[in-house]
Amino acid sequence: MRKCSLDSMNLVFAEIAKAASLYLPVDGKDGKTAYTKWEDGLTWSNSLNTVRGPKDFFFPQTENLVEFKTSGKNIEIIDTRSASEDFVVFGVRACDVKSFDVLDRVFLKEPTDSYYASRRAHGILIAAACTRPTETCFCQTFGIDAASPAGDISIWKTETEVFWQSNTEKGAALLEKLSALTEECSTEAVDAQKEKIAATMKKLPLADLSTDAFGAGKTKQYFDAPEWKELSESCLGCGTCTFVCPTCQCYDIKDFNTGNGVIRFRCWDSCMYSDFTKMSAGQPRLTQTERFRQRFMHKLVYFPENNDGMFSCVGCGRCLAKCPISMNIVKVMKTIGGKENA
Amino acid sequence: MQKITRDQLIEKAASLLANGTVSCVLGWQKGEFDYDITPAVFETEDELKANFVWNDFCGANFSKYLVSKTKKCEGKILVFLKPCDTYSFNQLLTEHRFDREKVYAVGIPCEGMADIAKVKAIAGDGISAIDCSGEKLAVTTIYEDAPVMIDAKDVLAERCVNCKSKKHVAYDELIGEDGDVIDSARFDEVAKIEAMTPDERFAFWQNELSRCIRCNACRDICPACTCEKCVFGNPNSSLENKSPANSFEEKMFHIIRAFHVAGRCTDCGECSRVCPQHIPLHLLNRKFIKDIDSFYGEYQAGAEVGSRAPLVNYTTDDLEPGEVFERGDN
């Protein structure tokens, strides 16, 4: 384990930014935190997390795939991909780090999504432990330890210092580069912080939330539950929950006619939208209730079923905070899953 | 603190359910925390007693739900309307979006709703309870032993700070006292932007709109956006897109969205409330309202049922599009 003083972070950032683009959570003018490309003077936000997760860096909201040029009646196909640059995402929370496990399962499975894979290869995650989790946090429900985040490097922030520990080769290589700015240290302070965090986690209002009722094999049990209707009653069908979710990975591929050619691009899609997976025969899920059920069944039942029990929710709580009508996965788990427990 | 209590509303709803006036109630349902309140349909007194809430976080405007709910519900629906909700209610009636006969509207006074983001800015993270029943909001967090006391005025939602009316313009029955239309300062921020140079305005909006993730929450919450098929979801409209690919599409979406509700927007402020990226969308809508007021005379959408919206109306001596800018230079 290595450490550096909090005051020296600007130097550390400068060192990292020499070889790669560095993105870190920065407080904006509106008081909201967002990942921002580092430039001299930008400081690491104290807030718990960013409004949007770091998913964009690996799986951007829109991404051009290929371009077609037309001249007269001829079509030329152009691969517009350029080699990805190296980049570092700093200050990622444990939940968001975990989200890449979920995304990897989707995109790195054969056939590999080469766009995503390339970015994963070029990206380094520096994960930060959470010192002040909030009421919407429920990562522990999914077995995530906010005090010991995964990632290429884990860091812990105290009042005056930042502690560093590499978890992967990529991480170790980066930490090596920072050796001049950091010093070797004991794990004492970090252990103390871990304990404190663990105590705080127990006090969270959602600490008792359990996934026991969910997982593989529950499809039949919940699919026709009458509660779906009532839960989805007020759902607007907007895409907020899916677009702030660090694990949602659905996308649509569309063509954009530029007038001189066609750009084929993909963009995030939301299973809450009425035109999601619309095909020539129409949308397979006709009502909002069906679409609503799909989203939560996918996260809590279908995904674990196909991925060795891994849930595709990491408990980051973004959807809890952002849903315009405050309907969310926690309410769903309690209502649908609560039945089994009762 | 709200002047009307939860018990009063439950009593009213229960009696209307009991005497058969209504068959269901659109109301606010309690959430995981004290602030994440969900609109819900209640059918019995027991349901109401168990889950109905009324506090400083009941911002949701039910008017839009009436469009679909009146088609589905057998009997009449009881809906509680805050003063600002009544404008949306009337606007939807003007556009024949639901059957008035199927609704029993109870107007309730509103002292303004709280913005949870503002509460968190003061009380911090880890909120475990909020008590709205006293003079001040008592906010308990897992990090502090004593609750933080907050003056409701300090955490009013933006739209409530600039509340335009405490008067109910539609109801079958009113609980509590009716208020008046308020001379609010809601256009000040628009005027501030207008006073910027074009470069500053461009930079301002470029920065705001670049955050848009096109989740459509602004559209889907908007009580004026009730199209059976939205142009942004219609592949034949040439506007359809699922995400903003660049700054043009961000602007396009928000210009068209605001234009579609121009003259119909009641300025309820829901769009800005729900934006996960905190884009001040109401400043686009208010720009249209301000322009309409100054070009064509004051007009409040939803103030009365059947009024002719400014964009479906004209006078022979309206100002010319070119004169719009001459006025601005004065």
Next chain:
Amino acid sequence: MQRIGVFVCWCGSNIAGTVDVQAVSDALAHEPGVVFSTNYQYMCSQAGQNMIKDAVAEHKLTGIVVCSCSPRMHEATFRKTAAAAGINPYMVEIANIREQCSWVHKDMQTGTEKAIILGKAAVAKVNLNTPLTPGESPVTKRALVIGGGIAGIQTALDIADAGFPVDIVEKKPTIGGKMAQLDKTFPTLDCAACILTPKMVDVAQNDKIRIFSYSEVTDVKGFVGNFDVTIKKHARYVKEDICTGCGACTEKCPMKKVPNEFNLGMDNRSAIYIPFAQAVPKVATIDPNYCNMLKNGKCGVCSKVCAAGAIDYTQKDEFIEEKYGAIVVATGFNPISMDKFDEFAYNQSKDVITSLEFERLTNAAGPTAGKLLRPSDLKHPHTIVFVQCVGSRCDACAEKGKEYCSKICCMYTAKHAMLTRDKYPDTEVYVFYIDVRTPGKNFDEFYRRAVEEYGVHYIKGMVGKVTPEGDKLKVQASDLLANKQLHIDADLVVLAAAIEPDKSARPLATMLTASMDTNDFFTEAHPKLRPVESPTAGVFLSGACQGPKDIPETVSQAGAAASKVIGLLAKDKLTGNPCVASSNELMCNGCSTCERVCPYGAITYENKEFRMPDRTTAIRRIAVVNPAVCQGCGCCTVACPSGAMDLRGFANSQIIAEVDAICK
């Protein structure tokens, strides 16, 4: 996918002089959808048109782009060519490379580049064109004329003369209108009754014309060629077909103290009455407000004296439904109320009268049998003051009168003044005027005669105050030219009251969805080019309902309206413009926004059952465009928030394709 043929016209050297036509046809040959591209000297010539026809056959073309002169010039020509070649005429688009290209750009390269772009836009549009067929609707060969004054009478006679049946609906018991109340008519001074009554008789005797007197239109549905109209025939308690108009009942009726509206209340009539001797239909009518039999069941004299047995106290209002192909509005005018002009003491003195009342006082059939006597004491007036512009040309904010000039007052006042001086040379006649307006054939000559030959005192200035004092009327006025205030002791004051549209016009306009101006005059479809048509197809305007008019103007407009009606009724079917709006019912919200901006009332709503996504059904309100009424402006398409409304021939997708092609 379309198979498009492109035909570039040289127009001699008009186009070829500044546009490389070969380059244009070569460039466009590579556009998507284009299978054939050529150029020729004169595309509009017979040879050029044959070239198109041959190409259609040879290349199985489905669409045609002609790069030539303005579509305003030859669009129709090439559409006919297409039709002759067997493809839908609306599959043709014109790229205007003459007026908007070769003629305005001097340089060959510039002109050619632009011509190619314009051609590409046309090709892009044709790619999205769909065959359009104009809708057809049958025409009911019957016209309705609302109002039985001179305007309505003339219109009805002219339509009937062309062989079409016409119904006149008149709310009074007789036709004739205002003209029947007049004495003489300017500028020829022939007697109004002498020229009007023969026309009234013509109407009565014409077997193509039906008169619904004492009736009102209560409902109008449908559209041009196919109106469904409900007419309410008020009960007159006299069987119209039996009454001979002998007048015995009116003589014997004991209730004789009813103010006679025909004489503007200046004398009385009986409760059962015939408005005037030449009334058409000449049948009696019982006034239910005064008839003792109807009010309290006591009397029945008229029934007893009626030899024909025409009296029927049990008669009820009757509703008649009839179909019409065209509707003519001829609802006329009324003088405005003088109540707000208390400075003229109209309500204080019987001797302050309006000009229409003056007409009755000088009319041989009037209350004084044509002798000019003042109403108060039936003495001959020796000093008469005429006041012009009472309530006309007023400022809108004054809220007393009308902003417009009533147009007829100058002339009838000159007439009144002249006739008075002619008949009673011992009378001093003063006319107070602001301006004397006499634009009309022989009008100014007429006015000058009143001044020069008849010695009428025309004084530039207004009357400020009229005060009844003893048997005199003290008139205080200004003489602006002499810069004096005048005080005249008059015996009679005549006010030239402004005229306004009849009160029945506003509700009628709503029923007809015909537009009105702020003064409640009907609006014409085009102020210059379509003056007798309302913007609502199939509704025509005749007479003063459209604006103040004198008799000659009214009659000529009545004839014009009739000819428009005849033109419409002569058609067996109406062929619409196929470029009309249409609403996609699946997307329509039923919000009424389109209806509010439609100038033609072409959009109606209906409730329709739809299958909802959740497999239930629901009733939704949706807009329906009547293609026979829609004129294709496209205003609704932009007003529609959901984009459900689109315009055929100028669809959103087509215009966008043009934009894209131009900006490429």
Next chain:
Amino acid sequence: MHNKNQYLQEELLRTSGVNPKKCMRCGKCSATCPAYDEMEYHPHQFVNMVESGDIEPLLNSKSLYRCLSCFACIDRCPRGVEPAKLVEAVRLAAIRKQGANHLKADDVPAMLDDDIPQQALVSAFRKYAK
């Protein structure tokens, strides 16, 4: 036409709120004026002269003080021109000039008469002196 009194004219129009261009020269104001014979310039002339900028004669004319402000002209004017307001404005322009009070305190005792109500005197002061 050159208008040397443009400033004064604008001032009069502003204080009175009258738009003399609306006048259609019908003379109804003068026809209705009860003080007509007392006046050198009559109401319609006020309107006309102010519009043409010929204001000096009005400022110096006794007509200013003959207007009773009965507002008959305002009531009757078909065009809503409101001549009395214009007269009032010219009157104000006159008495606002230094020492141009129409009614001076020293002259009052001579005018006193037992029949004059106190109120009339006070209102005359208000109207004719600053």
Next chain:
Amino acid sequence: MQVKEYKPLIVAFCCNWCSYAGADLAGNNRLNYPADVKIIRVPCSCRVNPMFVLRAFQRGADGVILCGCHPGDCHYTSGNYYTRRRMALLFSMLDYLGIEKERTRVEWVSAAEGAKFAATMNDFAEKVAALGENKRLEDLRCKR
């Protein structure tokens, strides 16, 4: 690299009854205006959806002008009155977003005003050219 001379691209929507005829008249009288102006015929100025205006800018137009009958002369009686309101609000909004107000215009051109049409187009093209390329409402994907 050779710098291409900047030529603005202007889309003019002209109503069929007045302005399109006015443009034809300008042609009849051989009145020049820049070839950068490309006309799209619409039945009435009220057919122009704000969406078309934005679309033109997206596709690379540097200026968009709407021409219609003079107020009161609309072939369809009231279409241009609605256009006037719609475009006044739209242009004001574009200005509010910091987009140059000189890039948009509404002009009433009657069928008899060929000279006005040409003069309007000359003036508008000049003003747009002075602003340079449309950068604030462009879609880079559509640039060549």
